Structure formats: C-alpha cells, structure tokens
Amino acid sequence: MHVIANFIADTWLLWILLSIGGLLFWKGISSQYFNYVFNRYVLALITLLIVSGIVFSLMEVLPGDCAEKYIAYKNTQGETITQADIAAERARMGLDQPLAVRWASWVTDLTLRGDLGFSCAKRQSVNLALGDRFWLSFMFCMVGLIFAYVIAVPFGILSAFTINKGWQDKNPQHTKSERIINTLGLSFNKLLDLQLRIISYLGLALPNFLLALSIILLYVFAGEPTPTGLFSEQWKSVPWFGETGFEFGKLQDFLGHIWLPIFVIGWSATALQLQTVRALVVDESNKLYVDAARARGVDGMALWAGYPVRHSISPLFNSVGFDFQRIFNDLPIVAVVIGLTDAAALLIEALAQTNDQELAAGILFLVALVVISMNFITDIVLAAIDPRVRKSVLGN
Amino acid sequence: MIITRIFSKLRGKSANLEGDAYYTAGQMALIKARFKRKTTGVIAAWILGSIIFMGFFAGFFSPVDPTISGADKDYRRGAPQVVYFWDQNGFSFRPFTYTYQKEKAKIDLSALAGGGLAALDALTSSGALTSSSQNKYLIDEDKRRYLTFFVKGWEYSLIDLSMAGLDLDLRWDRHLFGVETGQIHLMGTDEDGKDVFSRTLHAIWITISIAIVALVVKLITSLFVGGVSGYFGGRVDTIMMSITEAVRVIPPIPIYLACAVALSQMDLTSIQRYFAIAVVIGALDFATLGRRLRTHILTERNQDYVLAAQLCGASTWRIIWRHLVPSFGSYIIVDTLINFPYVILAETSLSFLGLGLTEPVNSLGVLLQKAQDPDIQQNMIWQFFPVAVFVALIMAFVFVGDALRDAADPYAEKK
Numbered sequence: 001m002h003v004i005a006n007f008i009a010d011t012w013l014l015w016i017l018l019s020i021g022g023l024l025f026w027k028g029i030s031s032q033y034f035n036y037v038f039n040r041y042v043l044a045l046i047t048l049l050i051v052s053g054i055v056f057s058l059m060e061v062l063p064g065d066c067a068e069k070y071i072a073y074k075n076t077q078g079e080t081i082t083q084a085d086i087a088a089e090r091a092r093m094g095l096d097q098p099l100a101v102r103w104a105s106w107v108t109d110l111t112l113r114g115d116l117g118f119s120c121a122k123r124q125s126v127n128l129a130l131g132d133r134f135w136l137s138f139m140f141c142m143v144g145l146i147f148a149y150v151i152a153v154p155f156g157i158l159s160a161f162t163i164n165k166g167w168q169d170k171n172p173q174h175t176k177s178e179r180i181i182n183t184l185g186l187s188f189n190k191l192l193d194l195q196l197r198i199i200s201y202l203g204l205a206l207p208n209f210l211l212a213l214s215i216i217l218l219y220v221f222a223g224e225p226t227p228t229g230l231f232s233e234q235w236k237s238v239p240w241f242g243e244t245g246f247e248f249g250k251l252q253d254f255l256g257h258i259w260l261p262i263f264v265i266g267w268s269a270t271a272l273q274l275q276t277v278r279a280l281v282v283d284e285s286n287k288l289y290v291d292a293a294r295a296r297g298v299d300g301m302a303l304w305a306g307y308p309v310r311h312s313i314s315p316l317f318n319s320v321g322f323d324f325q326r327i328f329n330d331l332p333i334v335a336v337v338i339g340l341t342d343a344a345a346l347l348i349e350a351l352a353q354t355n356d357q358e359l360a361a362g363i364l365f366l367v368a369l370v371v372i373s374m375n376f377i378t379d380i381v382l383a384a385i386d387p388r389v390r391k392s393v394l395g396n
Numbered sequence: 397m398i399i400t401r402i403f404s405k406l407r408g409k410s411a412n413l414e415g416d417a418y419y420t421a422g423q424m425a426l427i428k429a430r431f432k433r434k435t436t437g438v439i440a441a442w443i444l445g446s447i448i449f450m451g452f453f454a455g456f457f458s459p460v461d462p463t464i465s466g467a468d469k470d471y472r473r474g475a476p477q478v479v480y481f482w483d484q485n486g487f488s489f490r491p492f493t494y495t496y497q498k499e500k501a502k503i504d505l506s507a508l509a510g511g512g513l514a515a516l517d518a519l520t521s522s523g524a525l526t527s528s529s530q531n532k533y534l535i536d537e538d539k540r541r542y543l544t545f546f547v548k549g550w551e552y553s554l555i556d557l558s559m560a561g562l563d564l565d566l567r568w569d570r571h572l573f574g575v576e577t578g579q580i581h582l583m584g585t586d587e588d589g590k591d592v593f594s595r596t597l598h599a600i601w602i603t604i605s606i607a608i609v610a611l612v613v614k615l616i617t618s619l620f621v622g623g624v625s626g627y628f629g630g631r632v633d634t635i636m637m638s639i640t641e642a643v644r645v646i647p648p649i650p651i652y653l654a655c656a657v658a659l660s661q662m663d664l665t666s667i668q669r670y671f672a673i674a675v676v677i678g679a680l681d682f683a684t685l686g687r688r689l690r691t692h693i694l695t696e697r698n699q700d701y702v703l704a705a706q707l708c709g710a711s712t713w714r715i716i717w718r719h720l721v722p723s724f725g726s727y728i729i730v731d732t733l734i735n736f737p738y739v740i741l742a743e744t745s746l747s748f749l750g751l752g753l754t755e756p757v758n759s760l761g762v763l764l765q766k767a768q769d770p771d772i773q774q775n776m777i778w779q780f781f782p783v784a785v786f787v788a789l790i791m792a793f794v795f796v797g798d799a800l801r802d803a804a805d806p807y808a809e810k811k
Contacts (some may be wrong), residue, residue: 043638050642058651061658163802194436197798198791205790207741209748210767210783217773275798282802322644329647333745337768351653352749364650371645 013114017045032394037380044376049107051368056103059357065095066120066357106358116362121354126362130343134366137343140261141327145320147266148273148327153316155196156277157309162186162193163282200274203267208330212264212337227257228339264334269327280315284308314386321374328367424726430803437799444792447785451600455552458594459574460581462758466550467589468579470498473531476584476778483537493580495539499532547574584778586766596782599758600789606674606759607739611732613678614685614739621682622689623716627697637690644683649745651680656751666757673752677742685731692724730804734797737790744786760786 008015021041028035067089090096094105109115116126167190169182203211219226231253241247284290285308293307328344335345347363350356382389421429431437450457460466468474479491547570554566574580583593625636655676659669696702697720705715740760746752747761748768755762763782766772772779 046638047642047645050638051645054639054642055646058654061654063658063661197436197795201791201794202787204737204794205787207744207748207764207786209745210764213768220773271794275801279801325645325647329649332650332653333748336749347650348653348749351650352657352751355657360650360654364646367647368642368645375645 009113011112013110014112017111021045033383033390036383036393040376040379044372047372048369051372052107052110052365053103055361055364055368056106057099059361060099062351062355062357062360064355065090066093066118067095069120069355106361110365116365117358119350119356119359119362121350121356122359126359129359130346130362130366133341133346134343134363136340137328137331138370140265140331140342140344141324143262144266144269144327145323147262148269148323151266151270152200152273152277155200156274157281157304158189159193159197159274159278160281160285160308161304162189163278165190197274200267200271204271206268208264208268208334209337211267212260212334215260215264216337227260230254230257230340232257261331261334261338261340264338265327265330268330269323272326273323276319277312277316280312281308284312314382314389318378318382320378321371324374325367325371427726427730427800427803431799434799434802436795437803440792440795440799443788444796447600447789447792448604450597451604453554454594454597454601455554456568456570457572458591458597459549459571460579460591460594461550461552462590462594462598464588464590464756466579466591466594468581468585468591469589471496471533471579471581471585472589473587473776474533474581474585474589477581479543479580479582485538485540488540488542490542492540492542493575495536495541495578496533497536499534541575541577541580543573543575543580545573546570549574583781584776586776586779592779592781595758596760596763596785599760599763599782600785602670602753602758603740603743603760606670606677606743607736609671609674610678610681610739610743611735613675614681614735615728615732617679617682618685618689621686622693625686626690626693627716629694633690633694637687640683640686643680644687648680649742652677652742652746653749653751655680656746660751666753670753670757673743673746677739681735681739685728688727688731689724692727693720696720696723726804730797730800733793733800736797737793740790740793760789 021038024034024038024041028038067086070093071086071089087096094102106117109117114127116130118124119126119129122129165186167183167187169179169186171179171182174182206214216226216228225232231250285304287308290303290307293303298306331342331344332348334340335342336348343363343366347360350360350363383393384390431441454462460468474496477493477496479493481488481491549569549571551567551569554568556565579591581591581593583591583596585591586595621636621640625633625640652673656673659672659676664672702715702719705719710718743752743759744761744764747754747759748765750765752761753759760782763779764786766779767783
C-alpha cells in the first residue's frame with residue numbers, strides 16, 4: 001500500500017498528462033474537433049520538450065557549476081579545498097555526466113512529478129525557492145495585459161478609423177455647412193488619434209526602467225515615501241488575516257504599491273497592442289465584405305462594430321500568449337528598479353549575480369509553459385467558436 | 397490647411413503617381429509614394445534623418461572631444477552654458493556665452509582645530525564636502541565668449557572605414573561651432589568634465605550601428621531559417637518550424653542576459669564585446685521574420701513565374717536571388733526598419749543592467765544607465781539630456797515605422 005502511494009506521489013504528473021492525452025485521443029476517434037485538439041496537445045508537449053532542451057543547454061553558458069559553488073561556500077567556512085574535492089563533488093552531484101544525460105534526468109523529474117530541480121545558490125529545490133513568487137509575476141503580467149487591452153482595443157479601433165481619412169471633407173455632394181462640420185469632426189478625430197499615438201508610443205520610447213525611475217523620482221522630489229517593493233515597512237510583517245479579521249489597511253497599502261509595476265509594464269505593452277489592433281482593423285476594413293455591407297446600407301457604428309472590428313477580435317485573442325511573453329520579457333528590469341521580489345527579480349538574480357543555472361532554467365521554462373498553454377487554449381477555443389478558423393483547421 | 401500645403405510642397409511632384417505610372421510602378425516606388433502622403437511619418441522621418449546625420453558626423457557637430465582627453469578639468473559637474481544674443485550689456489549678432497569661474501570652496505576648517513569628532517561630523521553633514529558643493533561656478537557676465545563657426549579644433553575621423561577592412565580614414569579638424577577661449581558645454585559636463593552634448597552625439601551612432609549589425613545578423617539568420625524551411629519543405633520544414641516555435645515562446649531579454657553574462661567572463665576588448673552583443677541580439681531574434689519568410693517562400697515557390705524560370709533553365713540560386721528575394725524585398729526592408737527601436741531598447745536594457753557596453757564607451761545605453769544614480773538625479777539633472785535624445789530617436793523610429801507599415805501594405809489603399 002505504502003509502495004503504491006509513494007509510486008503515485010512520485011509519478012503523479014505523468015499520469016495526469018497521459019490521461020488527458022488518452023481522453024483526447026479516445027474522443028478524437030469519433031470527433032474531428034477532438035482529433036484536432038489531440039494534435040494540438042501533442043504539439044504543445046513536443047514544443048515544451050524542445051523549450052526545455054533550449055533553456056537547459058543555454059544555461060550551460062553561465063559560468064561555474066553547482067559543485068564549484070558548493071565548494072566555494074565550504075571554502076569560506078575555513079576548510080581547505082583541493083581540485084580533487086571539486087571533482088569528487090561534481091561526480092556526487094552527477095555534473096560530470098554529459099549535457100544530454102543531465103537534461104534527460106531533469107526532464108524525467110519534471111514530467112514525473114513536476115520537480116524543477118535543485119537551486120545551488122538557494123540550497124533548496126527550485127519549486128520551494130519559487131513558491132508563490134511565480135504566481136505573483138503571473139498576476140502582474142495578467143493585470144498588465146488586461147490594462148493594455150482595455151486601452152489599446154478601443155483606441156486602436158479609433159486610430160484605424162481615422163487612418164485613411166483626410167483632414168478635410170472634400171465630398172462635392174455635401175453642402176458647404178456639412179463639409180465644415182465634417183471637417184471639424186475629422187480634424188478632431190485626427191488630432192485625438194495623433195495625441196493618443198504620441199502618448200502610447202512614449203510608453204514604448206521611454207524604456208520601462210526609465211519610466212519607473214522617473215515616477216520614483218517624482219515621489220522623491222515631492223518628499224513622499226516611494227512606492228517601491230510590494231508593501232511599506234509598516235505593513236510588511238502584518239499577516240493578511242489579523243485578530244480583527246481581514247486587514248484592509250494592508251490591502252490598501254498593497255494596492256498603493258502594486259499600481260506602479262502594472263502601470264509601467266502596461267504602458268509599453270499598450271503601445272504595441274495599439275499598433276496590432278490598428279493594423280488588424282485596417283486590414284479587415286479594406287476587405288470586400290465591408291464594402292458589400294456598406295452597399296446594403298449598413299452605416300456608422302453598426303458597420304464598424306459588426307464587420308471589421310468583430311472579425312479582427314479573433315487574431316487578437318490568438319496572440320494573447322505572445323503578449324504575455326512580451327510583458328514578462330520587460331518585467332525583470334522593472335522588478336530590479338522597483339525592488340520587487342517576484343520571480344522576475346529572482347530570474348535576474350539567478351542570471352546575473354548568483355549564476356544559478358537550474359533556478360533560471362526553471363523560471364524560463366515556467367514562462368514558456370504559460371505561453372504554450374495560452375496558445376493551446378486560444379487555438380482550441382478559436383477552433384470551437386470561430387467558423388473561419390474551424391474551416392481552415394478542420395477542413396470542411 | 398497651411399501646414400498640409402507646406403508639406404505637400406516639401407514632398408515634391410513625384411509624390412503622386414498618376415494614371416499608367418501607378419499601375420506600372422514597382423513595389424518600392426509605390427511604398428515611397430504612399431509614405432509621402434503620411435504627414436506624421438514625413439515629419440518623423442525628417443527628425444530621424446537629422447538625428448542620425450548628426451550622430452554619424454558627430455565629430456563635426458560636437459564642439460568638444462567626448463573622450464577623457466577632451467574632458468574639461470576646470471568645469472567638472474558644470475551646468476549647461478547658455479548661449480545668448482543679448483543681455484543687459486547690449487545686443488550682439490554673434491551669439492555668445494559667459495565666462496564661468498570655479499568658486500573657491502570655502503571650508504571652515506578652524507572648527508576642527510580642537511580635534512573634536514562632533515565638529516567633523518557637523519562639517520560632513522553640512523554638505524560642504526560633497527562634490528556638488530565643491531564644484532560651484534560663478535558666472536562672469538561682463539566677460540563674453542563669442543561663438544565661432546567652422547572653427548579648427550581637435551582632430552577626428554569624419555568617415556572611418558578601417559573597421560570594414562578598407563583603408564579609408566578621412567580625418568578633419570573643423571567643427572560646426574566652438575567658442576573663442578576654452579570650451580563650450582551646451583548641455584553641461586559630467587563628473588569627469590566630459591561634455592554631455594558631445595558624448596550624446598557620439599553615442600547615437602554607436603547605438604545605431606549596434607542595431608544595424610544586430611538587424612543584419614537577424615536578417616541573415618531569418619533568411620537562412622525561412623529559406624531552408626520554405627524551399628525544402630517536408631520534414632526539414634517540420635523540424636525547423638518546431639524549433640522556431642520553441643524559440644519564440646522563450647522571453648528574449650533573459651536569454652540575452654545569460655549570453656551577456658557569459659560574454660563578460662571572456663576576455664574581450666570593448667569593440668569585440670560591442671559586436672558580440674549585437675550578434676547575440678540579432679541571432680536569437682529570427683523566429684518571427686523567419687516564419688513569415690518561410691510562409692512566403694512556400695506560397696511563392698509554386699507560382700507560375702518560378703516554374704517559367706525553371707523551364708528556362710535558371711539555377712536554384714538564380715531563382716532564389718532574382719525571383720524570390722525581390723518578391724519580398726520591400727517587406728524585409730520595412731520589417732527591418734520597424735524593428736530598429738526594439739533592438740535599440742534591447743541594447744539599452746542590457747547596458748542598464750551593466751551587462752552590455754560599459755564606460756568609457758559612449759552608447760545611449762551607457763548614458764541612460766547614469767540616470768539611476770541618485771547623485772545625478774539630484775545635482776546634475778542636465779545629464780538627463782541623453783534620455784531626451786533617446787526618447788526622440790525611438791519615437792521618430794516608431795512613427796516612421798508605423799507610416800511605413802501602412803505604406804507597405806498593398807491593400808491599405810483603394811484605387
């Protein structure tokens with residue numbers, strides 16, 4: 001009994017993965033859609049495997065290895081260390097094996113029980129060292145992403161609306177007063193669009209670290225306490241649930257700090273998103289079905305909302321995974337400036353200071369995992385709800 | 397609209413392709429014509445062009461040698477020297493600036509005579525010993541220094557192709573402007589007395605040349621990946637594309653960081669390091685462009701014109717270079733221009749973390765890195781000038797890229 005429980009505990013992840021795969025395969029025999037889902041599932045797993053290979057071998061370029069670090073630590077404790085000791089330590093840790101063997105054992109541990117390896121610098125397993133920090137980073141990115149979408153989608157559509165319009169209304173069929181009113185409206189739209197583009201591109205042109213720095217500087221000049229980190233000193237050690245129930249003061253303090261990183265990473269993401277939305281809507285609005293709708297008499301908002309905008313939503317939704325990756329890409333440097341303690345900051349620490357290969361590989365792998373799962377989910381959701389996608393992936 | 401009219405004049409007559417010319421125009425000519433109709437894009441292109449031009453001929457435009465040999469020992473941590481045309485002493489057609497004299501720092505050491513540590517503490521905390529209070533300058537408004545133009549000064553190389561392996565190094569010693577005596581510091585000096593304005597100008601070209609190297613490397617890798625994958629198709633395509641897909645999901649900055657850390661272990665000169673970083677940034681960024689090229693080649697290689705060329709006996713290379721590459725050449729150019737700001741941002745991010753280029757190299761990233769120094773934030777705010785230039789540069793690039801993207805889209809216009 002005990003043996004079986006241990007066995008299950010050691011291989012639980014593999015069983016979950018296999019049962020999902022089996023279920024999808026079984027469903028796929030009778031349904032074309034599930035067959036597609038099964039294919040995507042297998043593809044996602046293969047991509048993950050390749051990602052783990054790339055990440056793991058890239059981390060080899062970081063100088064030093066676990067044995068050297070461990071021995072160096074012992075050295076500071078006053079023991080004299082010889083080269084033979086390092087070699088022995090290396091053999092004990094299995095670091096003398098070739099890269100492929102170590103990678104295979106890392107991947108096996110990962111697929112069997114979700115074990116990301118051992119962090120040398122932290123002297124604990126990567127899973128423990130990461131803990132909630134990864135979820136914190138994940139939440140940052142998600143909220144930043146939502147922030148970007150909320151701003152970029154409406155203004156991107158507005159921008160697309162004004163793109164091929166002139167400043168003046170020169171339509172000879174309009175009366176003079178109509179032309180003046182239309183010209184005013186067009187100029188207003190154009191100016192608004194230009195302003196929005198300047199503001200959003202400023203987010204792109206000001207590197208994230210500079211933006212964070214300048215906001216912190218403003219606080220310094222104003223003589224206020226800077227909103228760095230996640231909590232101020234006063235609330236840092238207070239638990240969420242105190243004697244008097246939920247601590248709203250802590251929540252308030254948390255919200256007072258959390259807006260800064262979200263705003264900083266959200267701003268630059270908005271600029272990119274704005275460009276994408278604009279390009280997508282412009283692309284769709286030049287298609288013939290829009291002309292056909294216009295010929296039928298659909299006009300104004302109904303035309304825009306019902307035709308080009310509606311059709312450009314699904315490619316936008318499709319890119320959520322890569323948007324997440326792009327936002328996470330910016331997070332580490334922002335984390336350094338603001339003094340966050342999330343997984344991104346840990347990643348920078350592992351890469352640049354402690355050269356902790358397995359920790360860095362673990363974090364990068366988790367980010368890739370999130371991106372790949374998002375891509376998987378958007379793919380299957382789109383295939384389920386968007387008839388165009390369904391037709392292209394399922395055949396009929 | 398007067399402004400539009402001015403700009404339509406600036407654009408010249410070639411802007412409008414009329415009648416037959418429109419239908420027979422090449423892809424590039426069409427893009428150019430459409431681009432010229434975008435007012436913001438044209439303005440941004442002019443700004444971008446002038447920034448790059450000044451950066452390329454930085455030696456000519458900067459009045460002071462930006463290296464340590466040109467540092468002004470008598471004007472360290474000095475504020476910007478303003479150029480005037482008139483003051484209370486009267487008007488002058490020639491612009492002038494004042495003479496700046498270092499104020500003798502008055503430190504009262506007599507309190508220390510007793511040997512009391514409390515007195516020493518008081519002196520230290522009074523701020524009299526900080527470098528900014530040691531470097532105070534008096535403006536002598538009666539001693540004008542007039543600006544001179546096309547002045548002889550330190551020697552610089554106007555065009556230096558020795559890096560490209562050519563034996564051409566054009567040296568010159570004329571500068572656009574200078575000042576009669578001493579040096580002029582339009583944007584102040586840093587803590588070593590190096591001129592911030594000149595450093596910034598020199599940094600522009602270094603940063604842009606890194607981006608160019610990175611983009612060329614990116615183009616080569618993308619062409620290789622996309623070309624091989626698209627041309628051979630089948631199993632090669634499947635393998636290449638699954639690797640590309642995997643590379644695409646990993647966030648790039650941490651990867652650059654890992655490579656930069658590895659590079660910092662090697663014994664490289666600053667020039668080698670500079671190229672190594674550019675190559676790393678470029679080589680790992682092939683996923684998006686490579687995929688697009690592959691899709692393009694996959695569709696194009698089955699077109700009739702390729703078949704016609706094959707039947708005429710053209711070789712594979714000829715087909716690729718003379719028929720396939722021109723069909724997406726304009727797309728590549730536009731994509732490259734759009735990617736400029738992101739490459740520059742990647743370089744600055746690395747430099748900001750101290751893993752890219754480092755002092756004394758002048759790159760915008762190195763100069764931006766200084767912005768995190770609290771000393772500079774509080775006492776030398778003029779050292780934020782490179783930040784302004786950087787923001788202007790990226791904004792110009794983004795606006796030009798945006799206009800180009802619209803101009804390059806063949807469906808953007810209904811004719």
